[in-house]
Amino acid sequence: xxxxxxxxALLMLLVCSSLMFAGTVSGKVTYTGTPAKQKPIxxxxxxxxxxxxxxxxxNETVVTGPNNALENVVVYVSSGAPDDGQVPAQxxxxxxxxxxxxxxxxxxxxxxxxxxxxxxQTSHNIHPLAKVNREWNKSQPPGTPPISExxxxxxxxxxxxxxxxxxxxxxxxxxxxxxxxxxxxGDFKLPNLPPGKYTITAWHEDYGTQTADVTITxxxxxxxxxxxxxxxx
Amino acid sequence: xRFIGAILFTATLGLVVAAGFPARASAQEAPDVGxxxxxxxxxxxxxxxxxxxxxxxxxxxxxxxCAGCHGDLxxxxxxxxxxxxxxxxxxxxxxxxxxxxPTGTLPTDEDLYNTIARGLTNSNMPIWxxxxxxxxxxxxxxxxxxSPRWEKEKAGxxxxxxxxxxxxxxxxxxxxxxxxxxxxxxxxxxAGKGDGPSAATLTDSKDNPIRPYNFAxxxxxxxxxxxxxxxxxxxxxxxxxxxxxxxxxADVIQPNDAWDLVHFxxxxxxxRHGKExxxxxxxxxxxxxxxDRNPAPTAAPADNKSPGGGQ
Numbered sequence: 001x002x003x004x005x006x007x008x009a010l011l012m013l014l015v016c017s018s019l020m021f022a023g024t025v026s027g028k029v030t031y032t033g034t035p036a037k038q039k040p041i042x043x044x045x046x047x048x049x050x051x052x053x054x055x056x057x058x059n060e061t062v063v064t065g066p067n068n069a070l071e072n073v074v075v076y077v078s079s080g081a082p083d084d085g086q087v088p089a090q091x092x093x094x095x096x097x098x099x100x101x102x103x104x105x106x107x108x109x110x111x112x113x114x115x116x117x118x119x120x121q122t123s124h125n126i127h128p129l130a131k132v133n134r135e136w137n138k139s140q141p142p143g144t145p146p147i148s149e150x151x152x153x154x155x156x157x158x159x160x161x162x163x164x165x166x167x168x169x170x171x172x173x174x175x176x177x178x179x180x181x182x183x184x185x186g187d188f189k190l191p192n193l194p195p196g197k198y199t200i201t202a203w204h205e206d207y208g209t210q211t212a213d214v215t216i217t218x219x220x221x222x223x224x225x226x227x228x229x230x231x232x233x
Numbered sequence: 234x235r236f237i238g239a240i241l242f243t244a245t246l247g248l249v250v251a252a253g254f255p256a257r258a259s260a261q262e263a264p265d266v267g268x269x270x271x272x273x274x275x276x277x278x279x280x281x282x283x284x285x286x287x288x289x290x291x292x293x294x295x296x297x298x299c300a301g302c303h304g305d306l307x308x309x310x311x312x313x314x315x316x317x318x319x320x321x322x323x324x325x326x327x328x329x330x331x332x333x334x335p336t337g338t339l340p341t342d343e344d345l346y347n348t349i350a351r352g353l354t355n356s357n358m359p360i361w362x363x364x365x366x367x368x369x370x371x372x373x374x375x376x377x378x379x380s381p382r383w384e385k386e387k388a389g390x391x392x393x394x395x396x397x398x399x400x401x402x403x404x405x406x407x408x409x410x411x412x413x414x415x416x417x418x419x420x421x422x423x424a425g426k427g428d429g430p431s432a433a434t435l436t437d438s439k440d441n442p443i444r445p446y447n448f449a450x451x452x453x454x455x456x457x458x459x460x461x462x463x464x465x466x467x468x469x470x471x472x473x474x475x476x477x478x479x480x481x482x483a484d485v486i487q488p489n490d491a492w493d494l495v496h497f498x499x500x501x502x503x504x505r506h507g508k509e510x511x512x513x514x515x516x517x518x519x520x521x522x523x524x525d526r527n528p529a530p531t532a533a534p535a536d537n538k539s540p541g542g543g544q
Contacts, residue, residue, distance in 0.1 A: 163431050
């Protein structure tokens with residue numbers, strides 16, 4: 001009885017301490033200079049999609065927010081993360097809606113299940129242009145079940161639909177579960193990092209990659225900011 | 234005195250020459266481009282029937298007949314490549330158009346062997362039926378030295394092609410309904426002339442412009458890229474043409490429906506004499522609208538109470 005209580009207490013202490021000493025890396029992704037103007041998309045050839053967008057949507061190669069915030073940047077722990085190789089059980093979902101990809105950039109772990117759904121009234125073909133992984137190309141007419149796939153090597157894979165040439169997105173296949181994608185304000189947050197030395201990488205589809213080294217010593221939040229130089233065109 | 238001077242002069246000259254030339258010489262030792270491929274011929278094999286191909290045996294054939302377009306290094310950078318459209322296959326990627334295997338997988342040895350013999354219509358790849366079986370098998374093995382995928386992966390499992398049902402007007406009508414429903418016309422055009430709304434924007438996986446197949450061209454001699462039998466057409470849309478915009482429909486077409494689509498596609502070859510066009514002209518060239526006789530059941534059918542019932 002007593003040993004059980006002691007064990008339980010020890011376990012509690014362990015759990016608490018690991019929670020207590022979990023650090024966080026957070027920050028903001030911004031740009032300098034003037035980004036290229038994103039062109040409005042003419043979906044006239046696909047009326048069922050065009051009518052879902054009262055105001056035409058634009059390309060999503062560079063998406064910016066207020067105060068020079070840069071969106072759709074994948075920020076991830078590229079080295080030092082302790083849980084490499086742990087494949088999450090739940091799938092990530094890539095949605096085709098209104099002839100757009102939701103989300104535009106989808107991070108996932110190597111070998112994690114990837115589900116692709118088609119909510120549109122039109123056929124799409126999902127054509128991820130993998131170079132390290134296998135390149136495949138599948139048709140998905142309306143009303144068909146989700147496509148289930150996975151990638152076994154880390155790679156940033158450009159995804160396109162050949163039927164609707166404006167549709168463009170990315171799969172970010174990573175060897176870590178510590179990742180985030182910068183949203184409206186350019187903010188990102190990588191929580192639950194035990195003490196240690198880490199390399200944080202920020203990847204943007206047009207502006208390239210940047211890295212920063214950071215050391216977590218305990219229960220603390222380290223600020224890391226990334227600034228990309230905008231390309232004029 | 235003069236003698237010593239001469240020796241000194243020669244020695245100094247020698248030193249200058251020795252100091253001046255090594256840098257140049259070493260720069261010439263490792264050229265970026267050159268006639269000698271930096272290539273290791275790995276001991277790859279191919280198995281076609283009872284013929285076994287060996288990569289090493291195809292070395293001179295490859296350099297004489299293939300390297301001009303596909304390149305010494307198999308990277309599609311042969312000296313003729315810039316003039317070609319579509320571009321030669323890049324063997325370093327190991328993505329192949331004509332396969333009997335699912336999209337994203339390696340082709341079988343037979344697939345590659347057949348491609349060499351058949352050639353690729355609408356491209357500069359000729360029909361290599363002058364090679365012996367052994368030569369072709371050796372070349373199939375040689376192609377495998379260019380990509381590590383051949384050492385790590387096996388060829389995909391060939392898709393099963395069921396026996397072809399008879400060509401009927403109903404089969405053609407159903408095929409037409411599928412052509413519309415699966416939106417083949419978006420690229421291939423309503424009449425299969427390769428002029429659909431998305432046709433002009435198509436690019437292959439290397440961003441080179443590419444045309445969808447025009448079914449209406451040619452007469453009895455019209456060929457598809459991956460063969461000219463009905464089985465070949467069946468395979469093309471079930472496996473997809475990897476590296477191009479043509480996707481695989483294996484997950485979305487049932488095997489019998491696929492045969493109906495094959496029969497309809499044959500009628501798009503308007504100048505070709507064949508069973509499909511005979512059936513169609515017997516019906517005065519009119520394809521009736523398709524009526525689904527077996528609509529998907531919304532509830533369990535009442536008359537089918539015993540699933541294991543002896544029939």
